[in-house]
Amino acid sequence: MSINNGTYFPPASLDELIEKFPTPSVAKTVRLIDYLDEGVPGPEHFTIGEGPVPTLTPDGDGDILIQVVAMSADPYLRVGIKPGGGKNPGDAMNGFVSGFVLASNSEKWIPGDFVGASTDFTNIQVLTKAAQAKTAIWKLTGFLDAEHLSYGVGILGMPGSTAYGGLIDVLKPNKGETLFVSAACGAVGGLVGQIAKTQYNCKVVGSCGGDEKGAIILDKFKFDHHVDYKKCDDEAALAAALKVAAPDGIDMYFENVGGMHFQVAMSALRPKGRIAICGCIANYNNASASADGQQTSPVFNHINIGAMIYSAQRIEGFMCRPWLSGQKGNFLSDMAKWLHEGAFAVPEETHFQGIENWAAGFQSLFTGANKGKVVIMV
């Protein structure tokens, strides 16, 4: 995990942080009420559990106590609450959070350090040394300021490292190539297209639904073309819309949604084309067709593998971990540098206030009520 300080912003003192973010008197955790196989998850599927505020114990060498300021709600969490998906009724939900260190028994951390982590959705919690070793945890001190702690679950967290790794190391753009990206106005898609445009001079075609999102990707993110998939009734219509934007085909497709987008991208993919599979939100709310605990719905796409030989095409799935952890690339320093330079726009964030509204934020991902990254400010 990356535990170096950045140099773009001065550190904050613990006193300043506590004044800005008062320490909670009760520990609150988002918990699952029951499995949900099919359909859109909402507030009725989650509850808030309460408990005493934890403290560090003297024998807890390496442990830290953290206060969570921002929690993430991400589409991939939908898979975990299906039967067999990993979560059971009553379980704490967990995912990406950002916040700061309140107390430390670790030489790697000092009180006031900004931190990003994958952990339980609990507002105040101890991260033991053992827990730190097993999960994703990264230091954000110097990479952002207290006003922008939400970036720790966005551009400087999972979505940022997903965009960074998926574009740079999976798709491997060449200067001037054409990139197609779905969920283009989202937390990941918005970054993918902007890094491709500003760092690789790519032509970028973004798919997202509606004029409002279309205006964001064209005017704010400076993408070259908007494909409005909501105006496309079927695969042929989407293919025709992409053809208008990219008449000579595409070199890369960054897949965030699955379904007909994949088919259309595959049919437009040029020789030596690459597809990075990042997400598949189109399928997440479908019923699992098998009862054997399979995590994702078996909604199949089809490919002509014979046609991939002469064209030397590649399809590759990936997750952010190697880049978020610093094992590959220089995610935190590169992204913070671009952010500091104003190289491109920070994708939209839709904020929900209070841990009690985590479920409402999560729901918005599937109803399209959000714009960009959904953040719950605790």
Add this chain to the structure above:
Amino acid sequence: MSINNGTYFPPASLDELIEKFPTPSVAKTVRLIDYLDEGVPGPEHFTIGEGPVPTLTPDGDGDILIQVVAMSADPYLRVGIKPGGGKNPGDAMNGFVSGFVLASNSEKWIPGDFVGASTDFTNIQVLTKAAQAKTAIWKLTGFLDAEHLSYGVGILGMPGSTAYGGLIDVLKPNKGETLFVSAACGAVGGLVGQIAKTQYNCKVVGSCGGDEKGAIILDKFKFDHHVDYKKCDDEAALAAALKVAAPDGIDMYFENVGGMHFQVAMSALRPKGRIAICGCIANYNNASASADGQQTSPVFNHINIGAMIYSAQRIEGFMCRPWLSGQKGNFLSDMAKWLHEGAFAVPEETHFQGIENWAAGFQSLFTGANKGKVVIMV
């Protein structure tokens, strides 16, 4: 293209070669009679055209005259004779050949040099400087002897470089991983599995049809398991047979056939698994479903792209050219070294005698009458 001499075998003199391979008095070329969309190609679909023996012209700077000793018959040629596949009635067939230089106006070649090339299936022919620049052509001098010129269309040619590049640079084996390879007794598959076993200590499961081929891959190639696909009536039966051989799944699949093999491999593929798409012979004799000149039959496989994300799996098509040309890796020297060391067995070769029997050799690829590499000794 690779034009360095090897050091494993002494060069031959032109006189020795001409004594062993008398210079033909007529130039003969394999020609296509008519398109064949569906079904197995055979001798009735090809004819031999005759013409005068060509010579070098004084102004042909860089040109060489070559005598072909061995011609290849490869499954991929089936695609070219479909309507719209590239060949028209009367056209010369072309593909991989090996032979030696009879006369040279090029400083890169001397008479007696062994040569491999992708060119017309003509027994004696001029390769102009321009033709050499456009095609695959590589020097075999020092990498083999006159007794084994057929290796130039096998282990030291297209099949060898396909196995080498596809395994080493596309699949990227880690020590001890499990590899599944189809057409395991073939010119490519036999090498893939042996390189994986001897150089990467992989567990190798090979699929091929019948006890005779099974004995070859187990006894001669030292593969760990034989899956007899001819005993598997459907995908479920093939999956069960693979499960017996590799109960914990596979890390890599080298795809030579397509169809149900791909589905079975995909369902057995472990996290971080890779599939290299090399060939798709199961589809080549099917009718093209579209009349728009599409080269390969659109026989679709299906994939669950959502499941590829968490598992970080990859599917990649490739062709041999970068490795055959020396642009990537060290194919010729590595393979000749392994051959010289006796690191593994040379895959079977089935020889057909005389250019007139090229079509019979080609047909044998689709009837299973061949074992390993089909070579037409001209």
